[in-house]
Amino acid sequence: MISTYPNVSGKYLIDGKWIEAEKTSKIMNPADVTEVVGEVALCTLEDVDHAITAAEVAYKLWSKSDINERASKMKAAALEIRAIVEENVPVLVRENGKVLVEAKKDLLRCVDIMNEAAAELLNWWQPEILPGSQKVQIRRRPRGVTAIISPWNSPMILTFKRVIPAILAGNSVVVKPATNCPLTIMTFLKVVASYFPKGVVNVITGSGSVIGDALCTDPRIRTIAFVGSTETGKEIMKAAASNVKNIYMELGGNDAAIVLEDANLDDELITKLRYGILRAAGQVCSAVKRVYVHESKYDELVEKLRKKFQYIRVGNGIQPDVEMGPLNNKAQYDYVTGLIDRSEQSGATVITGGIQIDPEGWADGYFIAPTIITGAAQNSEIVQTEQFGPVIPILQFSTHEEAIQLANDSNFGLRASVWSENEELAIEFADQLEAGAVFINNHTVFQDLHLDFPGLKESGISRETRHCSLEFFADTFGFAN
Structure with a gap:
């Protein structure tokens, strides 16, 4: 056509x-x-x-x-x-x-x-x-x-x-x-x-x-x-x-989202986190690329995010009810699908979700279902690279010091976010994170167009x-x- x-x-x-x-x-x-x-x-x-x-x-x-x-x-x-x-x-x-x-x-x-x-x-x-x-x-x-x-x-x-x-x-x-x-x-x-x-x-x-x-x-x-x-x-x-x-x-960016033990994992938080991950099918430099969650909240977060991913309507963006479209080009599609395959081959668990709109037409587009990766190591490819697609690794931490160390363990430093009920504690984290900007209880963009915060490191x-x-x-x- x-x-x-x-x-x-x-x-x-x-x-x-x-x-x-x-x-x-x-x-x-x-x-x-x-x-x-x-x-x-x-x-x-x-x-x-x-x-x-x-x-x-x-x-x-x-x-x-x-x-x-x-x-x-x-x-x-x-x-x-x-x-x-x-x-x-x-x-x-x-x-x-x-x-x-x-x-x-x-x-x-x-x-x-x-x-x-x-x-x-x-x-x-x-x-x-x-x-x-x-x-x-x-x-x-x-x-x-x-x-x-x-x-x-x-x-x-x-x-x-x-x-x-x-x-x-x-x-x-x-x-x-x-x-x-x-x-x-x-x-x-x-x-x-x-x-x-x-x-x-x-x-x-x-x-x-x-x-x-x-x-x-x-x-x-x-x-x-x-x-x-x-x-x-x-x-x-x-x-x-x-x-x-x-x-x-x-x-590039490899943004970390840190979910602390006092975070309230209600529907509002999970919705914001989901949007921070899947906006534009994850093809955003400042999208969440890694999630670190306290061990006491790990299972709860994975399950709630899995359920949220399950109902994402994926298809041709020209249809009004579609929430997530395809990847933009074949090279990016091949890279992200390969990244998911390699993660699974290395022993990680791949959890896919989403509702396929017009599943018969999926073969004609660069569609990838929203995907969660669990069990990946900090030094794995899925954690260390910029995925630029609708796939997110979720890792757990035990101490605040460990969370900061893991988040900063990257060549990138574009954005980061801290999710906590304690604003003072979140600010303490923000001061230690190597990022051009840090958000609290959100992972988004600056609404004020006067502002622009380029990233650190690479x-x-x-x-x-x-x-x-x-x-x-x-x-x-x-x-x-």
């Missing part, structure tokens, strides 16, 4: 023009791999150079623009995008695999990002006077051409949280969406680009090894904003070192936590008189 393609299908954007690509690749629906959702352009190195050149020319003028003009244009673009949210929800579901509720929430958050960052710009841009005997100001200025490389798991939010502040700060951008699901983000960026001078927003697609390498080594690129795997992030750091680019990265770079990420895309300098 071939569906009607979105009007950005097979195209890319350079210097205000949407160009038909000579070579394209099909984008398949992960819930039904017989359905072609659209095409993605396979850009060349010449296209990359053209895009950077256009962005460099645009930057020279856009960087001098008035901040009120920038904010006004962004708010106007937000109004138009809000008007097309509903019609684009099904496209995101079909190219990404999210369920309808999750897809709509992601698109609405893009509108929120645009409005809130535009409002924050007016406060953030003002010079900051430092105390002291000499009058010293901290002033801000845009940095230059910015490369934004986006992932396939949450393409909308994770692209807009970089593109929008980069533009508002006075930079021009070259955006490379993931080839698995670029259509909705390109549709939205088409609207954004129409409100700004040509060349401020450029979008190229294709092979990461070709386009990504070219973006990361080109000396005209001054900032790289990347969201993706830690291994790819390491390669980007190597490439960017050649001309000392600024790097802003959100990388989970990310950059520590600015305010101003809608505007600070990541500007330089500061001192001015004294």
